[in-house]
Amino acid sequence: MKKLLVILLALFHGAALFAQDTTGNATISLAVVMPSEIKDLSDAQMSNLEDRIKDVVTMNGLSAEGGLDGFLIYPKLDINSTKTVQLTLGNMTVVQCTLSLYVRQYIPNSSSILFSSFTRDIAGNGNSEAEAISNALTQIRPDDEAFQAFLARAKTRIIAYYVQNCERIMNEAQHAADLQSYDKAFALLLSIPKEATTCYSQVQQESVAIYMKKQRQDCNRYILEAKTFAAAHNYDSALLTLRKVDPESVCRDELANVLNDVVNRVDDNDKRSWELLIQQLHDNTEIAKARIETEAQMAQGYLNGAGRKSYTVTGNGANPQIQEQQQPAGSMPVQTVSNGSGAPGGAAPVPSALLSATVLKPEVLFDNNIFPSFIISRAGSTISDDQSKYGDIYSCIGLAVNNPSMSGTLTYEIEPVEDKYFEKVTGSIAFTPGQPVVYFPEIPWKYDALKNIQQSTPLSIRFRLIDNGGAYRDVIAKVSVRSISECITSFTMGGKQEISATLAAYVNEENPQIDKILEEGLQKKWVAHWDGYQEGKEGIDRQVKAVWKLLSERGIHYSDITGATTNTSNTFTSQIVRPFCVALADKQANCVEGTILFASILKRIGLRPVMVLKPGHCFLAYRVADDDNGDLQYLETTIIGELKGEPSEKDYEDNYLKALTTGSSEINAAAKNEIYLIDVTASRMQNITPINLSGTCAN
Structure with a gap:
């Protein structure tokens, strides 16, 4: 118990401070995007160039992960000349290059907007052209004043963008909150940099309002879960659950009652630690830090899942073709696996035209929430005739496939990434052109595991389509498995x-x-x-x-x-x-x-x-x-x-x-x-x- 309380108190003091640094200052995000190829550069050199651009971005106070608003940075590299110089000890290759960097905002169905550009000559030498190019890339350094000035210009214009679009972004966040997509709402609000002064203060107020709205939705559930744990003398879990309740939420009185009730139950050895926690919950500074931490975690979760955008750049020029990658939230690209007897050397099979053109979408009932009580209570239920065409809809997990131009049959697999709560299920699904098919297979649930879930827990589910050659496409759906209560x-x-x-x-x-x-x-x-x-x-x-x-x-x-x-x-x-x-x-x-x-x-x-x-x-x-x-x-x-x-x-x-x-x-x-x-x-x-x-x- 004491160890747990030490950890919780550290969360109040430490983790929240970290969130204050990283999200309170709202770092501007630039997605580092590389062209599909640059002439004369190897894959290793392309990777090296990408890493150096990321270093330039991050070491100058920006994020290189990309965010919601489509800001990206990409390079253009031209090798102007390559010559061989004869030296006493042998020949040396010298390359002269021109490096250009561009910061743009990608806008769907419109021309991208240029926010800043930069060009400089770099040179390198080595025993070969490849070595000379690699040495030239070492001149891309974060502490170079020219790079710093380039990013400062971009940052100034991006801040102006946020000031001009403040009302729109806040309206989008409010709309997301109305739809209970709180993670998206926080991701939108926390994208506003602190330097956008007039907007930033409004954002802080709105983020608190949305946070308290979410607390109104959740705090009663947390209180109930904590009381259930306390009734079973599981005080560690009760305390972890109460940690989620904001002391200034509508549940503040009940939170105090539960904490005082538990203090009266625990022995003297633990009582002082609980009383110390109660004192922490009355510290306004710690309360604010805990809120920032929660908002930052939710925003990061959204960005890591559905929200963070990625792009492809075609061409090595000032105005390349930029496209946003269109993949479902949490999805993975088409991958291939060897069928054991395919191409020479065990090469992986190429995805068939049928697989490549088929769209796979996970179907999880109740807004990606799984209710163990619903599943367990209907373990012996039969499906009505009008629902039987969808399979076992009471299993709550299914898939939808659609191919706009081809008919065929593919194998599907559904399994939990964490290998819990149900076993992998496999089968085949047939479809005709332009006719979406939705099917819920019978899921082999682990009922004992479901019955023991006392708190909502995340679960990643892998949905896979496989063609006859063994190539496959994966989509990962992130769901919440709710408490059995x-x-x-x-x-x-x-x-x-x-x-x-x-x-x-x-x-x-x-x-x-x-x-x-x-x-x-x-x-x-x-x-x-x-x-x-x-x-x-x-x-x-x-x-x-x-x-x-x-x-x-x-x-x-x-x-x-x-x-x-x-x-x-x-x-x-x-x-x-x-x-x-x-x-x-x-x-x-x-x-x-x-x-x-x-x-x-x-x-x-x-x-x-x-x-x-x-x-x-x-x-x-x-x-x-x-x-x-x-x-x-x-x-x-x-x-x-x-x-x-x-x-x-x-x-x-x-x-x-x-x-x-x-x-x-x-x-x-x-x-x-x-x-x-x-x-x-x-x-x-x-x-x-x-x-x-x-x-x-x-x-």
Whole structure:
């Protein structure tokens, strides 16, 4: 524990400072682009020239990685003369060259804009022409004042560009944030250099606003994950999760409550370290540094994935043809592998025309988010006829291929780069010209591994197309595998919004703690037996009332600190749902968790619970007869816990009746199209099975 805290405190002081240096000053990025070839230069010399240009760029305070705005630097090298000089000890070759460097901005479908240019003569000598050229390249030095002046002119004009385009860039960042592409938003904002003074101050304010917007979306989920870890006495993981919550976010009060609660739980040896962390969270300087660090990491992640642009330059002149490389986000170029019997010497086969012309696109449902709860709960589900043409869409991972001019069949492979969560799957996919084909193969998931995911984790998935000759194309998709406790509650498919029945998977009638609760009811003689529908309406009411009293006696009460929807996007909403045992141990539950507690017990005793969903709320119902069309009795579970002290039998009765009348009133007041019912028994018939989360609880 102490070692972990030392690391976390170092993150506050060290890593954030590094981010301040590298992103607070917003280094201008120039992509170093080399022509496809330069006459008389070997591949090694081309590489040497590229490295020297990168050194000139980086040693003069710029980045040579390239950014979002299309700024690039490229060379032109002309060998003007080559002559041989006779010396006493032998001949020497002398070359005279002219080096030109150009900084341009690439603009799609338009002429590129020249920002700065530079030309100088360089010369070299050696025992051969190749050696003479290599020696000439050594004259390209970062400390050369001529190179420094050239880059200073480029930098001045680029800063002016950012000032003039400040409003547009900020609007793009705001739009990206509205679409919840926060990494892209930060990448856009952090591209503004500090020297663009008037724009830079606006950017700082906007980056904080977007950061806090993301915190509003995420902090409840982090708090819930941390509380789950703390309930299981996994304080290291709880602390790492709380590190993600900004102390000035909307969750600040709950963050303080959780930290204080944990401090009261840990032993004296660890308490001082936790208290020190709490003190750090009140340091405004450290808070700002931590924000900068997070923003920089997200921006860098976007640039390393989808955002960083790369280019090709054709020709060795002042106005070459510049093209942006068009590859999918995170993709790799066409590669070849030997088929073991191809060209002489084991040469790799050339990609076929069919493979070269075929476009491969990964398809991962829910905006590249994988929900283990969705996958596990539907492990035994069957696909409807109208969806079967897409394969096993419940596997959530598929591919789309399209060839505009050719028909054929290619082999596909899908596998995790990190070799976890599922095994490699392979098959063949056929297509006709101009007709995109989308297919979701059956994925061999590692269900135990999915069930143990307690925090969102990144995963890279390799999608591969292979032709008959063994050549292949790879595309890497970067996805987020969400916590097993995160449930997708609605999603859009085929242009239509659907309510997900996955919540029914968190109803766990098989939880062993239920038997202890039911045994307690028998001992108190509140019921003679738990027999479901066998004793008619009075027997049903007696059993439900007994469950209400049992949970009331255990101190279960409604609390909204766990939040409602924790994540939204254009295509889905989701919510953290704590395990049955955690809600029971904490004695508090939000509307969803309270409904799941009751539904789990009612299902166990043979009744048919129904989860009632309406915008922003969830409560319980149960069928008064054992059939799909039986009438519903509504029960507002958030009423539980209103009783204080030592309630009498009449207090329990009145509290229970209030829950019944409140539930009925809510149904009567709601518009019909606002209500959605999840019949747990019907969901079981559709093979939506319980997720066993007992292993996440402390013994």
